[in-house]
Amino acid sequence: MNDFLNKCREAIGAAFVLTDPADTAAFLTDWRRRFTGKALAVVRPGSADEVAALVKLCNQFKVPIVPQGGNTGLVLGSVPDESGKAIVLSLNRLNRIRAIDTINNTMTVDAGCILEHVQNAAAQADRLFPLSLAAEGSCTIGGNLSTNAGGTAVLRYGNTRELCLGLEVVTAQGEIWNGLRGLRKDNTGYDLRDLFIGAEGTLGIITAAVMKLFPQPRAQLTAFAAMQTPDDALKLLSLAQEKCGAALTGFELMSDFCLQLVAKHFPHMRPPFPQNYPQYVLLELSDSESETHANEMLEAVITDALEQGMIEDAAVASSIAQSKALWNLREHIPLAQAEEGKNIKHDVSVPISRIGDFIRATDVQLQEQFPGCRLVTFGHLGDGNLHYNVSPPEHDPADAFIEKQEAINRVVHDSVHRFDGSISAEHGLGALKRDEIRRYKSEVEMHLMQAVKRSLDPLDIMNPGKVV
Amino acid sequence: MNDFLNKCREAIGAAFVLTDPADTAAFLTDWRRRFTGKALAVVRPGSADEVAALVKLCNQFKVPIVPQGGNTGLVLGSVPDESGKAIVLSLNRLNRIRAIDTINNTMTVDAGCILEHVQNAAAQADRLFPLSLAAEGSCTIGGNLSTNAGGTAVLRYGNTRELCLGLEVVTAQGEIWNGLRGLRKDNTGYDLRDLFIGAEGTLGIITAAVMKLFPQPRAQLTAFAAMQTPDDALKLLSLAQEKCGAALTGFELMSDFCLQLVAKHFPHMRPPFPQNYPQYVLLELSDSESETHANEMLEAVITDALEQGMIEDAAVASSIAQSKALWNLREHIPLAQAEEGKNIKHDVSVPISRIGDFIRATDVQLQEQFPGCRLVTFGHLGDGNLHYNVSPPEHDPADAFIEKQEAINRVVHDSVHRFDGSISAEHGLGALKRDEIRRYKSEVEMHLMQAVKRSLDPLDIMNPGKVV
Numbered sequence: 040m041n042d043f044l045n046k047c048r049e050a051i052g053a054a055f056v057l058t059d060p061a062d063t064a065a066f067l068t069d070w071r072r073r074f075t076g077k078a079l080a081v082v083r084p085g086s087a088d089e090v091a092a093l094v095k096l097c098n099q100f101k102v103p104i105v106p107q108g109g110n111t112g113l114v115l116g117s118v119p120d121e122s123g124k125a126i127v128l129s130l131n132r133l134n135r136i137r138a139i140d141t142i143n144n145t146m147t148v149d150a151g152c153i154l155e156h157v158q159n160a161a162a163q164a165d166r167l168f169p170l171s172l173a174a175e176g177s178c179t180i181g182g183n184l185s186t187n188a189g190g191t192a193v194l195r196y197g198n199t200r201e202l203c204l205g206l207e208v209v210t211a212q213g214e215i216w217n218g219l220r221g222l223r224k225d226n227t228g229y230d231l232r233d234l235f236i237g238a239e240g241t242l243g244i245i246t247a248a249v250m251k252l253f254p255q256p257r258a259q260l261t262a263f264a265a266m267q268t269p270d271d272a273l274k275l276l277s278l279a280q281e282k283c284g285a286a287l288t289g290f291e292l293m294s295d296f297c298l299q300l301v302a303k304h305f306p307h308m309r310p311p312f313p314q315n316y317p318q319y320v321l322l323e324l325s326d327s328e329s330e331t332h333a334n335e336m337l338e339a340v341i342t343d344a345l346e347q348g349m350i351e352d353a354a355v356a357s358s359i360a361q362s363k364a365l366w367n368l369r370e371h372i373p374l375a376q377a378e379e380g381k382n383i384k385h386d387v388s389v390p391i392s393r394i395g396d397f398i399r400a401t402d403v404q405l406q407e408q409f410p411g412c413r414l415v416t417f418g419h420l421g422d423g424n425l426h427y428n429v430s431p432p433e434h435d436p437a438d439a440f441i442e443k444q445e446a447i448n449r450v451v452h453d454s455v456h457r458f459d460g461s462i463s464a465e466h467g468l469g470a471l472k473r474d475e476i477r478r479y480k481s482e483v484e485m486h487l488m489q490a491v492k493r494s495l496d497p498l499d500i501m502n503p504g505k506v507v
Numbered sequence: 508m509n510d511f512l513n514k515c516r517e518a519i520g521a522a523f524v525l526t527d528p529a530d531t532a533a534f535l536t537d538w539r540r541r542f543t544g545k546a547l548a549v550v551r552p553g554s555a556d557e558v559a560a561l562v563k564l565c566n567q568f569k570v571p572i573v574p575q576g577g578n579t580g581l582v583l584g585s586v587p588d589e590s591g592k593a594i595v596l597s598l599n600r601l602n603r604i605r606a607i608d609t610i611n612n613t614m615t616v617d618a619g620c621i622l623e624h625v626q627n628a629a630a631q632a633d634r635l636f637p638l639s640l641a642a643e644g645s646c647t648i649g650g651n652l653s654t655n656a657g658g659t660a661v662l663r664y665g666n667t668r669e670l671c672l673g674l675e676v677v678t679a680q681g682e683i684w685n686g687l688r689g690l691r692k693d694n695t696g697y698d699l700r701d702l703f704i705g706a707e708g709t710l711g712i713i714t715a716a717v718m719k720l721f722p723q724p725r726a727q728l729t730a731f732a733a734m735q736t737p738d739d740a741l742k743l744l745s746l747a748q749e750k751c752g753a754a755l756t757g758f759e760l761m762s763d764f765c766l767q768l769v770a771k772h773f774p775h776m777r778p779p780f781p782q783n784y785p786q787y788v789l790l791e792l793s794d795s796e797s798e799t800h801a802n803e804m805l806e807a808v809i810t811d812a813l814e815q816g817m818i819e820d821a822a823v824a825s826s827i828a829q830s831k832a833l834w835n836l837r838e839h840i841p842l843a844q845a846e847e848g849k850n851i852k853h854d855v856s857v858p859i860s861r862i863g864d865f866i867r868a869t870d871v872q873l874q875e876q877f878p879g880c881r882l883v884t885f886g887h888l889g890d891g892n893l894h895y896n897v898s899p900p901e902h903d904p905a906d907a908f909i910e911k912q913e914a915i916n917r918v919v920h921d922s923v924h925r926f927d928g929s930i931s932a933e934h935g936l937g938a939l940k941r942d943e944i945r946r947y948k949s950e951v952e953m954h955l956m957q958a959v960k961r962s963l964d965p966l967d968i969m970n971p972g973k974v975v
Contacts, residue, residue: 142741142860143891144748187694195753198692201669214951221858223890224666225929226655226705227936227944228974229956233701237694254749273610280612281722284795285663285753327752328804336796390689392610422691423611461693468695476695483682487963488697494962495955506696 040079043100047082047126050092055083055132066127069118070111070174077123078105085132087207087215087246093128094244095213103500104128106240108151108182111174113386114469116186116239116505125503130181133246136160144252145204145221150181150245157250166252169196169288173370181245187237189465194421195288195325196253198465200236207247208235211496221249234491239467240502242495256325258333261289261362262341264353265316270395272320272420274349279322279340286336289323290421292394297372297417304378305371308364311354320350320420321369372417373426381437382415382430383444385451389460391423398425401454405429408450409443424464427451452479468506508547511568515550515594518560523551523600534595537586538579538642545591546573553600555675555683555714561596562712563681571968572596574708576619576650579642581854582937584654584707584973593971598649601714604628612720613672613689618649618713625718634720637664637756641838649713655705657933662889663756663793664721666933668704675715676703679964689717702959707935708970710963724793726801729757729830730809732821733784738863740788740888742817747790747808754804757791758889760862765840765885772846773839776832779822788818788888789837840885841894849905850883850898851912853919857928859891866893869922873897876918877911892932895919920947936974 047056057063058080068075079102084090097104103125107117119125133149136157140146141164148157154175161168170183172190182188183199184206196202205220208231218232235243266272272292279287295317301308310319322340326333337355344350356362376382389397398416405412411432418425429447431440452462456479463472477485485507492499492507515524525531526548536543547570552558565572571593575585587593601617604625608614609632616625622643629636638651640658650656651667652674664670673688676699686700703711734740740760747755763785769776778787790808794801805823812818824830844850857865866884873880879900886893897915899908920930924947931940945953953975960967960975 140858140860142745143858145858187698189692189694193692197669200698201665210951210955214954216951216955217949218952220927220929222856222927222929222932223859224657224661224856224887224892224932226657226933227929227931227940227948228705228952229710229959230655230668230698230701230705231952231955231959233698234959237696237698242697254752256752277610282795284722284724286795327750327754388690388692390608390611390613391691392608419692424692459688459690461688461690461695463695464690464692465694472695480695481685483678483684484686484696484699486682487678487684487699490962491697491699491702491959494958 043096043102044080046096047080047093050096051082051084051089055085057081057083066107066110066129067118069115071113074115074118076119077121078119078125078127079123081127081129083129083132087209090128090209090244090246091213091215094209094211097126097500098213098498101498101500102126103503105502106130106244108179108185109153109174109177111178112182112186112469113466114471116467116469117182120504128244130179130246137247139164140221141166143221145249146252147219147247147249148180149247150179152180154178154180154183161252165255167255168250168252170199170202180248180250184236184245184248185238185240186467189419189422189424191289191419193419194290195285200233202251203232203236203248204251205249206232206235206245209244209246211243211498211501219247219249239469239506241492241506242501254327257328258326258330260324260333260337261356261365262322262337262353263311263365264320264322264341264344264350265312266318266320266350267316268395269318269398271349272318273391273395275320275344276421278344278349282340283324283336286324286326287322288325289321291321291369291418292420293319293369293372293417296413297415298368300375300379300415301368301371304375308368308371310368312352316351321365372415376415376428376430379430381441382428383441383447385427386464386466387427387451387455387460387462388422388424388464389455389458393458394420394423394425397454397458397460401427401451404450404454405447409447411435448475470505473506511564511570512548514564515548515561518564519550519552519557523553525549525551534575534578534597535586537583539581542583542586544587545589546587546593546595547591549595549597551597551600555677558596558677558712558714559681559683562677562679565594565968566681566966569966569968570594571971573970574598574712576647576653577621577642577645579646580650580654580937581934582939584935584937585650588972596712598647598714605715607632608689609634611689613717614720615687615715615717616648617715618647620648622646622648622651629720633723635723636718636720638667638670648716648718652704652713652716653706653708654935657887657890657892659757659887661887662758663753668701670719671700671704671716672719673717674700674703674713677712677714679711679966679969687715687717707937707974709960709974710969722795725796726794726798728792728801728805729824729833730790730805730821731779731833732788732790732809732812732818733780734786734788734818735784736863737786737866739817740786741859741863743788743812744889746812746817750808751792751804754792754794755790756793757789759789759837759886760888761787761837761840761885764881765883766836768843768847768883769836769839772843776836776839778836780820784819789833840883844883844896844898847898849909850896851909851915853895854932854934855895855919855923855928855930856890856892856932857923857926861926862888862891862893865922865926865928869895869919872918872922873915877915879903916943938973941974
C-alpha cells in the first residue's frame with residue numbers, strides 16, 4: 040500500500056495525505072463518540088479533479104473510500120470500519136461558495152462548505168437558505184445532501200433533497216459528472232441527482248451543488264401552546280395550515296416530561312405558563328409582509344384554537360429574546376436528556392394523522408415490557424417526525440438499561456412498521472441501521488437498491504458496509 | 508405469439524386483450540397525431556397484480572412493453588414503434604381513488620386516475636391537489652408521474668415529482684414494489700421513488716401513488732401586467748416573490764405577437780389595455796386569508812412596479828369571469844398558433860436570470876438564418892420554462908418551413924445548451940428527443956443512465972427505444 044499512498048501524495052500533495060494518528064484521530068471517531076475505526080490514511084483533496092484522481096487510484100488499488108463531510112452523522116455513515124483497509128476522503132478543503140444568483144434564487148457551493156457559512160452567504164445576498172439543524176456550525180452541505188438532512192424548516196421548505204437543483208459528483212470510477220444545473224424544470228432522463236442525494240456516499244462523491252434560495256421573510260414570530268394530547272396538537276396543526284398556509288414554518292411537539300427534564304438541568308428554562316400541561320407545541324410563522332400582519336394571523340389561530348378547545352393556553356413571543364427562549368426550550372431537550380444520563384434514541388416518522396395513535400400504542404407496549412421507563416417524546420410534528428427517546432426508570436442504573444437497547448428498538452421499530460412509518464426519518468442508515476432496515480424493507484426493495492448499487496459501484500469501493 | 512396472447516387472456520380476461528384494429532387504433536397514435544405505431548395487442552389489466560402477471564409473461568416471451576396512461580404525451584413516449592413486436596399496456600382500468608387522509612394531507616390513487624378526477628376528489632375533501640395542465644381532462648396521474656409533468660402551478664408547488672410521497676411499481680421482472688408511503692421524511696436507502704418518476708416507463712410501471720394535498724386557498728386573484736422587455740418581467744417576478752412569498756402561484760410571460768395571434772383567431776379575446784405593449788405577464792396570487800388581503804398584496808406589488816418603471820400598465824381581475832378571461836388569453840396561445848398553421852415547438856428551460864438574454868440571443872440567430880420567421884414565445888417564466896415556438900414567415904408555405912425543423916431545432920437547442928438550459932423542461936424525451944439529448948448530455952451522464960437502465964431492466968423490455 041506504500042505505492043498507493045505515494046501516488047495519493049503525488050496526486051494531491053503530501054501535506055494532505057494524513058497517516059499520523061495525531062492527525063487522523065478526529066476523522067476516525069464518530070460524532071457521538073461511540074465508535075472509532077481505522078484507515079490507511081485520511082486524504083484531503085482540494086478540488087473535484089483531485090477527488091477524481093484519488094478515486095481512480097482507489098479503483099486501481101481496490102481501496103475502499105469513506106467520504107466524509109463534517110463527520111457529524113449519527114448513524115456511523117462517515118467513519119471507516121476497523122479493518123484499516125479504507126481511506127477516509129474528507130471534503131473539507133472544498134469550501135468555496137462558487138456563485139450566488141439572486142434572480143434565479145440559487146447558489147452554487149462546494150460540498151465541503153459548512154452549513155452555517157452557506158446560510159450566512161445567502162443572508163449577505165439578502166436571501167434565505169432555509170436548511171437549519173443542530174450541527175449547522177460543523178456539518179457540511181455535502182454531508183447534508185448525502186444524508187438528505189431534515190431539521191426544523193422541513194414543514195415549509197422540505198428536506199435537503201427538495202432544496203437542491205443540481206449536483207457535481209465524482210462517480211465510483213473517478214469520472215466527474217457535471218450536473219450543476221440551476222433549473223426548476225428539466226425532464227431529460229433519469230433523476231440521477233436524487234439518486235446520489237441520500238445515498239450516504241455509497242454511489243459516488245458529491246463535490247458541489249446548486250441549492251435553492253428564498254426571499255428573506257420580513258417577520259418571524261414564535262408562539263408556544265399547551266394542550267392535553269398529541270391529537271389536540273394535530274388539530275392545531277390543521278387549523279394553522281388552513282389559516283397561515285406556507286407562512287407556517289415550524290411546528291414542534293414536546294411532552295411535559297421533556298420540559299421537566301429541561302427545567303431540572305437548566306433551571307432558568309421554563310415554559311411560559313403558570314401551570315403544567317401534558318403536551319406543548321412551538322409554532323413559528325414566517326411572513327413576507329410585516330410583523331403586524333404575522334401577529335394578526337397568529338392571534339387568529341390562537342383565538343380559534345382556544346375557542347374550539349384544542350389548546351389550553353398560549354403565549355406569543357414579543358421580542359427576539361423571548362422567541363429565542365422558546366426555541367431554547369425545544370433545543371435543550373436532547374441536552375437535558377444527555378445530562379440525565381444514557382438513553383436510547385429513535386428517529387422515526389409515521390403519517391402525521393397517526394402520530395397520536397402511534398405514541399399511545401408504543402408507550403403502552405414499552406411500559407408493559409420495561410416498567411418505569413421514561414419516554415422523552417418530541418419532534419417535528421408537522422413532518423410526522425418524532426425523536427421518540429427512552430430513558431431508564433428514574434433510579435435504575437443506566438448501563439443495565441442500555442443493554443436492553445436491542446429489545447427496546449424492536450418494540451419501537453416494530454410499532455413504527457405497523458403504523459407504516461420509517462425507522463430513520465432524517466438520520467439515514469449508515470452502518471448503524473444497515474442490518475435493522477432489512478427487517479422492515481421488502482425483498483423487492485432491497486433487490487432494487489442492490490441492483491442500483493452494483494450498477495454504479497461494481498467494485499463496491501464506495502463506503503462499503505453502509506446503507507445496502 | 509398466440510401462446511403469449513392466450514396466456515395474457517388467461518391472466519386478465521379475454522375482453523381486456525385487444526387485437527382488433529378498431530379497438531387498438533386509439534392506443535397506437537400519438538396525441539398530436541404525428542405517428543402511428545403497431546402492437547401485438549393492447550392489454551388492459553385491472554389491478555397491480557394483473558400488471559405484474561402480464562410483465563412476468565412479457566419476461567418469459569421477451570415481449571417489449573409500452574406502458575400507457577392517457578396517451579397525451581408530446582414526445583412519442585407512450586406509443587409503440589412500427590415493429591409490431593410490443594404490447595401496449597394501458598393503465599386506464601386502474602382508476603380508483605384508494606384513500607384520502609385530510610390530516611396527513613395525502614391521497615392514494617391508482618395510476619390510471621384521470622388528473623381532473625384526482626383534482627375533484629381532493630376538492631370534495633376540501634383540499635387542493637395543485638397539479639394542473641392543459642390535458643388534465645384526459646391525462647392520468649401515472650402518466651404525470653412517469654413524465655414528471657409540470658403545468659401552471661410549479662412556481663409554488665413544484666413539478667409532479669415534488670407532489671409525490673410514495674409509489675407502487677411493478678418492476679421489469681414483474682414484482683410489485685410497495686413503496687406507498689405517506690411520509691414527509693424517510694431516509695432509509697436509495698430514492699427509488701424519484702428514479703421511477705420521470706423515467707417514462709423505461710424502468711418499471713407505476714401502478715399507484717401517494718400524492719400530497721394542500722389546504723384550499725381562500726382567495727385567488729389574477730392580474731395582467733404590460734412591460735417593455737422580458738428583463739422587466741424578471742424584475743417584476745423578484746418584486747412579487749419578495750412581497751408575496753409563497754402566495755405567488757402563477758407567473759406567465761407572453762409576447763405581444765402571441766396575443767396578436769390570439770386576437771386574430773379568437774377576436775373576442777384581447778388584453779385589457781387600451782394600447783399594445785411588447786410583453787405581458789399574467790400573475791396569480793393564492794391567499795390563505797381573504798380576498799381583501801390578497802387584493803392588498805397585489806395592489807402593493809403593482810403600485811411599486813409602476814413606480815419603479817418595471818411595468819407600463821396593469822389590470823386586476825375583479826370577478827371570476829374576468830380572471831378566467833385573462834387565463835384564456837394565455838391558454839389560447841397554442842390554439843391560436845395551431846389555427847395560424849403548422850409550426851415548430853420547443854419546450855425549453857434556462858436559469859430564470861438568463862431568460863432575457865436567451866430570448867434576445869436566440870431571436871437574433873433565428874432571424875439571421877431564417878429571415879421573417881415569427882417567434883411565438885410564452886411560458887412559465889417563474890420556472891424558467893419557455894415554449895419557444897417558431898412559426899413560418901407570414902406568407903410563406905408552412906410545409907417548406909417545417910422541413911427546416913431540424914436546422915431550427917439545432918439553433919434553438921444549441922442556444923439553450925449555451926445558456927446551461929434543458930431541451931425538455933416538462934415534456935420528457937420519449938422517442939422524439941432520444942437522439943437529440945445525446946448531443947447535449949455528457950458521456951458520463953449517458954453512461955450513468957445506461958447503467959441504471961441495464962441494472963433494473965436487463966432484458967430491455969420496458970418501453971425500449973425511449974429515453975436512453
